[in-house]
Amino acid sequence: MKKYSLILLFALCSFVIVAQSTSLFVEAESFEHKGGWVVDQQFMDLMGSAYLMAHGMGVPVADAEKTVTFPTTGTYEVFVRTFNWTSPWYEGEGPGQFHLALNGEKIGNVLGSSGDSWYWQKAGKVNIKKKKNKISLHDLTGFNGRIDAIYFSQNGTPPPNEPGALDKFRIEMLGLPKEPQKSGEFDLVVIGGGVAGTTASITAARLGLKVALIQDRPVLGGNNSSEVRVHLGGRINVDPYPALGDVVKEIGPSRGGNAQPGDFYEDEKKMQMVQAEENITLFTNYRAFAVKTKNLHITEIHARHIETSEELSFKAPLFVDCTGDGTIGYLAGADYAMGRESKAEYGEPTAPEQSDDMTMGASVQWYSAEDEYSTTFPYFQYGVEFNDKNVEEVTMGEWTWETGMNYDQINEFERIRDYGLLVVYSNWSWLKNSSVHKDKYSNRSLDWVAYIAGKRESRRLLGDHVLTEQDLTDFVLYPDASAPTTWTIDLHYPDPKNTENFPDNEFLSIAVHKSIHPYPIPYRCFYSRNINNLFMAGRNISVTHVALGTVRLMRTTGMMGEVVGMAASIAAKYSTNPRGVYQNHLEELKKIMKEGVGKYDVEDMQNYNLGGTLGPKATTIDIPAYDQD
Amino acid sequence: MDGTTLEHIFDTSHDSLSEQRIIELQDRDGLTTWFGRYFNKDICTTGICRMVTLWIVWDGSGNFLGMQFEESNPLTKSDHTPFKRKDYERLYEIMADTASILKDLLYEDLTVEVPKDETNKTHFNNLGIYEIDGYSSATVPSLKEYVVEDAVFTCYTLWHTVYGETKQYIDSLLQKRMNPTYLVRLFNGDKGQQILALKNIESWDKWSNKIESQVLKLITSSDLDIAEKALSLITAKYLSEEERQLRFVELIKHARPEIKYEILYKLQTATTLLPDTLLLLLDLFITGDIRQGAFNHLLKIIEIQATANESINNNKIIRERVEKLASYSNPYTSSLAKSFTRKMKW
Numbered sequence: 012m013k014k015y016s017l018i019l020l021f022a023l024c025s026f027v028i029v030a031q032s033t034s035l036f037v038e039a040e041s042f043e044h045k046g047g048w049v050v051d052q053q054f055m056d057l058m059g060s061a062y063l064m065a066h067g068m069g070v071p072v073a074d075a076e077k078t079v080t081f082p083t084t085g086t087y088e089v090f091v092r093t094f095n096w097t098s099p100w101y102e103g104e105g106p107g108q109f110h111l112a113l114n115g116e117k118i119g120n121v122l123g124s125s126g127d128s129w130y131w132q133k134a135g136k137v138n139i140k141k142k143k144n145k146i147s148l149h150d151l152t153g154f155n156g157r158i159d160a161i162y163f164s165q166n167g168t169p170p171p172n173e174p175g176a177l178d179k180f181r182i183e184m185l186g187l188p189k190e191p192q193k194s195g196e197f198d199l200v201v202i203g204g205g206v207a208g209t210t211a212s213i214t215a216a217r218l219g220l221k222v223a224l225i226q227d228r229p230v231l232g233g234n235n236s237s238e239v240r241v242h243l244g245g246r247i248n249v250d251p252y253p254a255l256g257d258v259v260k261e262i263g264p265s266r267g268g269n270a271q272p273g274d275f276y277e278d279e280k281k282m283q284m285v286q287a288e289e290n291i292t293l294f295t296n297y298r299a300f301a302v303k304t305k306n307l308h309i310t311e312i313h314a315r316h317i318e319t320s321e322e323l324s325f326k327a328p329l330f331v332d333c334t335g336d337g338t339i340g341y342l343a344g345a346d347y348a349m350g351r352e353s354k355a356e357y358g359e360p361t362a363p364e365q366s367d368d369m370t371m372g373a374s375v376q377w378y379s380a381e382d383e384y385s386t387t388f389p390y391f392q393y394g395v396e397f398n399d400k401n402v403e404e405v406t407m408g409e410w411t412w413e414t415g416m417n418y419d420q421i422n423e424f425e426r427i428r429d430y431g432l433l434v435v436y437s438n439w440s441w442l443k444n445s446s447v448h449k450d451k452y453s454n455r456s457l458d459w460v461a462y463i464a465g466k467r468e469s470r471r472l473l474g475d476h477v478l479t480e481q482d483l484t485d486f487v488l489y490p491d492a493s494a495p496t497t498w499t500i501d502l503h504y505p506d507p508k509n510t511e512n513f514p515d516n517e518f519l520s521i522a523v524h525k526s527i528h529p530y531p532i533p534y535r536c537f538y539s540r541n542i543n544n545l546f547m548a549g550r551n552i553s554v555t556h557v558a559l560g561t562v563r564l565m566r567t568t569g570m571m572g573e574v575v576g577m578a579a580s581i582a583a584k585y586s587t588n589p590r591g592v593y594q595n596h597l598e599e600l601k602k603i604m605k606e607g608v609g610k611y612d613v614e615d616m617q618n619y620n621l622g623g624t625l626g627p628k629a630t631t632i633d634i635p636a637y638d639q640d
Numbered sequence: 641m642d643g644t645t646l647e648h649i650f651d652t653s654h655d656s657l658s659e660q661r662i663i664e665l666q667d668r669d670g671l672t673t674w675f676g677r678y679f680n681k682d683i684c685t686t687g688i689c690r691m692v693t694l695w696i697v698w699d700g701s702g703n704f705l706g707m708q709f710e711e712s713n714p715l716t717k718s719d720h721t722p723f724k725r726k727d728y729e730r731l732y733e734i735m736a737d738t739a740s741i742l743k744d745l746l747y748e749d750l751t752v753e754v755p756k757d758e759t760n761k762t763h764f765n766n767l768g769i770y771e772i773d774g775y776s777s778a779t780v781p782s783l784k785e786y787v788v789e790d791a792v793f794t795c796y797t798l799w800h801t802v803y804g805e806t807k808q809y810i811d812s813l814l815q816k817r818m819n820p821t822y823l824v825r826l827f828n829g830d831k832g833q834q835i836l837a838l839k840n841i842e843s844w845d846k847w848s849n850k851i852e853s854q855v856l857k858l859i860t861s862s863d864l865d866i867a868e869k870a871l872s873l874i875t876a877k878y879l880s881e882e883e884r885q886l887r888f889v890e891l892i893k894h895a896r897p898e899i900k901y902e903i904l905y906k907l908q909t910a911t912t913l914l915p916d917t918l919l920l921l922l923d924l925f926i927t928g929d930i931r932q933g934a935f936n937h938l939l940k941i942i943e944i945q946a947t948a949n950e951s952i953n954n955n956k957i958i959r960e961r962v963e964k965l966a967s968y969s970n971p972y973t974s975s976l977a978k979s980f981t982r983k984m985k986w
Binding site for chain 1: 782898901928932934936937971
């Protein structure tokens, strides 16, 4: 067996060595001039790497260009990794069409309109007369054609397509180091630069920790960034710890509204608040993809740059998973839940009789703008049929445009996001081209459509306490009560009218609210119960699906981040772990929560989208004492 | 009742069951205190109707003020139990909500039939979120938060009565009175009357000095609704004159925090701002009248002006002022200012 393994390894290495001398591998996201193409990293874990996408909302985007050096002159077969994104719903050629060009001359076939999953499409042949050349991507439609990588090969064999083999192939072909580079020495590594990760980093930094903040996008804020455009919700500065929320106040946008112009989300404010902290080293455009553990401790995590593929390793005694998907926890083997628990599991009145995989969905928000003149939109119908009875006669779509509740929000997320795009374009096409009221829309054009989908729910890492509906409705106070959740238990379901028109393919939702008193979440919901040095903050904390309905609002997740940053500083001080903070240093955590870590003199503009509430439960909240026994 | 009582005959009303007159009480200055009408309304729930009698009262600006029911004929729910005090309180909240979800709904949107389809797990019946009301089909769950429990039809009927033809008649009565003299009287009235005046004011180019000074004064009102309404009258064209720009920016010193921000957002839409205006803004930041949370908005104003106008981009004093902030001891301010000067290539 060992002999055969050695032969196979030799064969692969030989292939790679030969491949390197007679081929050229180019990652699309490494194009130095991206034109109008965008980098999409959301599905890197599923299909191997970030990719470029022509997100033109029906208008072809400007070319992406890159200068490359071929190993030798001669004839090369050209392969492009792509697929037809509408294939789950439509059998014919898809709309995401583009060409590859060499020195301005088109190479062979139209790309991106075939294949029901990522594959190496044969693009054509080129005759290379000099080593240095310019390659470009020419979008034909503006409808989300996508490209992962390009491979020029003299022996005519495409690269492997299976993720593991392709990963190794990439590393070899790009000459990347086999081991990630070290990123530096840190006390705390925070993975995920949404609101929770940003506040966790700032808080820990202000309390003296050296923090690495890893974010897989160029901007901070996650769902509250200009890329997704969901506004903050919930209340800050409420009992029992009114100083919690001071950091949220500093970074929070001053205006509310979903799907508003990008300026509303003040990306620069979050970025500069982080960069103003000397103790934070910010790594934008890096996505964590691997975790090393030893004795139920995370020892390091690896992250890859979404454009250059450079890999870094991060070591620290403590880690915070603010990825939203609980990615770090999952990779480390942390206990987690996903989907709806049954009524019997926790006794929750709102839970379904049987457990199932349903989660809340993801939103692809959008809006249109009025022009001075009439505009057109291409006819777009790829498997989802609209008519005057089922069309949504709207000029924008915000949180109610929600989809994927019955699909896997991690492993099928590209499909979910793509369906979100499909329905926006299909609906708009009907309004502009076929509706009896099309005159109303004649001067309107799509102005913004998200391509980073706003996710609400996926994995929930499990801690020493799992927050349940009854904790909230019965106001069960624990000694480690901390950041308060103030929103209603707000759970989403497919809109019944939308189900009638699009059964099993809903894209609109309704919200069902249950008001609660502002409730302080137990700190034990913020660390993993079985990975000893892992904190979490955000929507992936230790709650049931029902309880997630209230805690997921971003002012609340922001306060979770503050608590985790505080707890991390205590853990570092006493060389203990998150559980150790609960068991031995709870009073110190309470003291810091009382003081807060606000630093700047800012007005409190966090008075929008506060949500319904039953109001304070009592004038003073008596938190029970912690009994070590 | 102190003041003068007037009676307006509403003989064009489509509601023949109710009184065909609207009563108005005016104070000594001729400003309205309230309007009222006595109603007989049919409230129907899936085939069963019941007559309700009540007074509905609107304030001097035509906003909902209250309701009075006969003690012997209280409101009841779909299960015929009488409204409790908390139900009435909730009802009044709903009636006061001009943007209620009930506004755009049709009668048939209020409830939903619940057919069985056990094969489809996302069918709403199988999600376990719908409960059948005792005597009707289910209230649409997304409405439950917006109505009194088990009284969706009552809420719907009364809301549309409050905001229906009677209110339109009252609004038209008030409209006919609008002239500059009446407007000034309204400015000295209560909150509702001030807002009514602001809603009925002509565009800024027709303002007298008296009206202009009233509007600017109201921008610094401690009442957010009034301040926002007054501010909404300031347009980009109004700001094209230098003197007006400086007077407008000075309001920041006395405005509520939210209005300070709104003033900055408004300045972002101005076509041309003069150097002195931008320098005044920077001064207000240094004095703390504009705080750090708004610094990025202030820089945005400068960016817009500098991008559109070469002379602003090259203005030495403005550049120096911003570059000085890049060396501030406050790390956020300096970080943001540095990033800004890099972006502008100064």
